[in-house]
Amino acid sequence: MAPISPPLLDSHNSSSFPDLPTHAARTDFLGTPESLDLHCSVLHSKTRNDLAEFFTGTVNVCFPLFQPHTISKALEIEHFHHLPLVIYGISAGLIGNPNMRAEAEVDNELRQWVHTQQITAESIIDPKALYEWQTACLLAWYGFHQRLGTEDETHLVITSLTRKAYHFGLHQIDSPENRDCYGWDLLDEPSLEDWRRVWWCVYVLDSYSSFSTATPTQVETESIQTALPLDPAAIKGTHSQTERIFLPASLEGLPAVTQSIGNGLADKGFALHMAVNTLLKAAVAVHRLSKQSSGAYISGRISALRDHLSALQLTLPHYYMQPTPDMIGGELPSAFNTRLQTQLKVHSIRIMLGLCDMRMDRSRLFSRWQENLEICYRMFEVIQHWDSQSSLTVDPAICFIVASLLVMLHLHTHSSANSNAALLAQLTRRKQVVRLFLQNYASSWRLPRFLLDCCDAFMHKVSGPLSADDIVRISDHFQGPLHRKWLSFLSPSPETPDFLDFDNLIHFDLDASIEDYFSFHESEPIPTFDSSPTTTGMCERK
Numbered sequence: 001m002a003p004i005s006p007p008l009l010d011s012h013n014s015s016s017f018p019d020l021p022t023h024a025a026r027t028d029f030l031g032t033p034e035s036l037d038l039h040c041s042v043l044h045s046k047t048r049n050d051l052a053e054f055f056t057g058t059v060n061v062c063f064p065l066f067q068p069h070t071i072s073k074a075l076e077i078e079h080f081h082h083l084p085l086v087i088y089g090i091s092a093g094l095i096g097n098p099n100m101r102a103e104a105e106v107d108n109e110l111r112q113w114v115h116t117q118q119i120t121a122e123s124i125i126d127p128k129a130l131y132e133w134q135t136a137c138l139l140a141w142y143g144f145h146q147r148l149g150t151e152d153e154t155h156l157v158i159t160s161l162t163r164k165a166y167h168f169g170l171h172q173i174d175s176p177e178n179r180d181c182y183g184w185d186l187l188d189e190p191s192l193e194d195w196r197r198v199w200w201c202v203y204v205l206d207s208y209s210s211f212s213t214a215t216p217t218q219v220e221t222e223s224i225q226t227a228l229p230l231d232p233a234a235i236k237g238t239h240s241q242t243e244r245i246f247l248p249a250s251l252e253g254l255p256a257v258t259q260s261i262g263n264g265l266a267d268k269g270f271a272l273h274m275a276v277n278t279l280l281k282a283a284v285a286v287h288r289l290s291k292q293s294s295g296a297y298i299s300g301r302i303s304a305l306r307d308h309l310s311a312l313q314l315t316l317p318h319y320y321m322q323p324t325p326d327m328i329g330g331e332l333p334s335a336f337n338t339r340l341q342t343q344l345k346v347h348s349i350r351i352m353l354g355l356c357d358m359r360m361d362r363s364r365l366f367s368r369w370q371e372n373l374e375i376c377y378r379m380f381e382v383i384q385h386w387d388s389q390s391s392l393t394v395d396p397a398i399c400f401i402v403a404s405l406l407v408m409l410h411l412h413t414h415s416s417a418n419s420n421a422a423l424l425a426q427l428t429r430r431k432q433v434v435r436l437f438l439q440n441y442a443s444s445w446r447l448p449r450f451l452l453d454c455c456d457a458f459m460h461k462v463s464g465p466l467s468a469d470d471i472v473r474i475s476d477h478f479q480g481p482l483h484r485k486w487l488s489f490l491s492p493s494p495e496t497p498d499f500l501d502f503d504n505l506i507h508f509d510l511d512a513s514i515e516d517y518f519s520f521h522e523s524e525p526i527p528t529f530d531s532s533p534t535t536t537g538m539c540e541r542k
Helices: 048-057 068-074 083-095 100-116 129-145 151-168 189-213 251-263 268-292 296-315 333-360 362-384 388-393 398-413 421-442 446-461 468-477 484-490
Strands: 025-027 033-035
Touching (some): 100 151, 129 189, 129 446, 268 296, 333 362, 333 388, 333 468, 362 468, 398 468, 421 446, 446 484
Antiparallel strands (some): 025 033
16 A cells, blocks of 8 residues: 655645555655555545644644644645645544545554654754654553554553653753753743743643553652743743743642642643633542542642642632633633533542542532532532533543443442432433533544443443442542453453453444533532442432
8 A cells, every 4th residue: 555645735736645545655854765655545535634633623623732823834844754644634534534444544644653652752852842842742642542452552552651751851941940951051042932832742641551551650859840832822932931831749738739730821721621620630549549549648738639629619710610711701612611621630539538538438429419410510510511522622620520420420320329210300301411522533533433332232231220338449440541450340251241242342333412412501409319328329218
């Protein structure tokens, strides 16, 4: 099969990709011929401008690796680097095509690049260093969400990239003491802003790997001396070091940082998301440690995190936790969905801390399980207002949280609703809506498809009535959505019915349209249920 290298992007006369691949060669910075394969028959009549516009409006919104005005510049380097081909290939894969064979060829080649892409530059002052890092980040991000490789392979790519980022000093771009030893003092401000975005994308990738597998993060928040990215509208001016905003070294400093983000020049949507992400990282760590260790120090950390979360919420912009768009402020759909994503993270922090409490202190089990249902309903209200038409502008990693919500709702179906028909009917409806949310993302991404299959396996395996001990025992398996203990729990066993074939789980399509379910805007109240826990059902009357 022949490789292809598309011609340069021309904003006035954009040429289309040919229906059949062609052969081309490029040279690297030293003029050495370099061959690159990308079978682009899937692209057909899609122009490069179409694909670039799609990338700018979707991928670069949910994974903001590029400053908006620099994407066109990145697309002009295809004569010596394959970054443009990666951008075109990812865009083509997400747009989709009836020719599934050709689409698979694109993903197969991207899969190879994910695991073979090398950063050959030795420092950030190498002319090709930025392009190599941007390419590596894009491939790691796409490979993670499209499951282009085994679980170990995709996480190893992210781990290697994170360690290399420390070696290059990406975490010290704005450090007065260390910036000169890495070469940051030799770059102009626009170039530094490009690199800041690379660092924060590496930070995000490291978070994915940690959250999903319940393993420690590679990035130490205390070590970061790289400022949060600026709002694109503020980049043109010159800014002093005091105007830049950094994540705090300790959680006590988070409220002050959140206030600074609201009043400063940082990219507010991304910066607030990173602030909440800092607390989420801490909650994930406590959740993991509560299942691996016991002791009073865990309870103390749970209590402290609850306080930190309350303080952070009080410093968010006044509209931030509202599940409706800021129409007066002219909030764009993509910005609205990003805010909803952050809201789901806030709620998931409370969910995790409550589950830790249930395990550490059985006397609080019933009150925490009631609180869990209340938070699940708040999360559902967020999903009710989701703009499914712009779902590609939100990182598909949000499906880790939504899949966990579906698991929680299923547990409530067989515990909290045991003696309440109204609650049971409502939970059944809401499980269907959440499932459709995942299905919406699964139409574009393999990771949500896998998570949906895991949820289906869980719902086949677990049925009620469930006691309080059952809830704790099941939640003990759920350390992370890709953690081996959880996947082992879902896999076939002598106690599991024959129909549950975990190795060949199928993603079922439903006839119902997600837009039909999202056409309402008012949240239903939680039906009242009996509050007497028993051994056969947590909310069934004695």
